[in-house]
Amino acid sequence: MVTKTDLQQVRLKKKIEKFYISTQPYLKQGFCPTKKLLSASFDKWGLFCIFNLGYHEVLRFSELKKSIDGISARMLTVTLKKLEAHDIVKRSVFSEVPPKVEYSLTEFGFALSNKLIDISSWFVENSKVLK
């Protein structure tokens, strides 16, 4: 007898196979696009920047620093530059004195934060280890 679970497993397996085979050419060149993407958002501070910008929409450098507990100016700069380079965060400079710089998510970054929330929520709910 084939249960519903079996069918899901089969479909899942097919998806994994397809993905595996499609990424092999990249991997053989020592380049993993998945890692590249994820390394931008999943390093020590990336997630905090994304989630805070997703919630507050627009934040200045100092506001962002205040909202992320423990981050240094150096790491905030480095993290934001990486996120900007990956088209996740948008940086808007206003030529004023004192200077004013605003950060917000790009359209892509906004969609990404949505995906990250999905997987995060699923993880928190389904992981036995976290509890």
Add this chain to the structure above:
Amino acid sequence: MVTKTDLQQVRLKKKIEKFYISTQPYLKQGFCPTKKLLSASFDKWGLFCIFNLGYHEVLRFSELKKSIDGISARMLTVTLKKLEAHDIVKRSVFSEVPPKVEYSLTEFGFALSNKLIDISSWFVENSKVLK
């Protein structure tokens, strides 16, 4: 006029707000469940282990080492231990001579690999920066 896109944006924003508020208590204690989960699978070698085990289903230590280009025995050990501690990978020891150890994904790990593939595929298709 309210477009379909506007409605999507609003829904997304609500989701982000809800998630942000629900994780604040954790974050105030300096503990981020999302990071905890992701740090297990998104470090230097975790993804490769998960994807290879997802595809091959069962692999021995040496087979896994061969299938992941460039990984050292040390890092494979460390990575597998972490994945096992997070209930992502299952380790089966056979008391034989020579010793035989098989690795496979747990049910949770299998589901996780599915989520990771979803977000990976989406990323590769939608990121302008990768191309």
Add this chain to the structure above:
DNA sequence: CGGTATCCGTTGCGATACTG
């Protein structure tokens, strides 16, 4: 076969001081 132990270079990152 399936690891562990040790060594050691590289990288990450926080603290501090300074700047347009």
Add this chain to the structure above:
DNA sequence: CAGTATCGCAACGGATACCG
């Protein structure tokens, strides 16, 4: 305000040698 520059420690991770 919004950073940059420099320093220095600590963690990461590769190479090698060894073991049950």
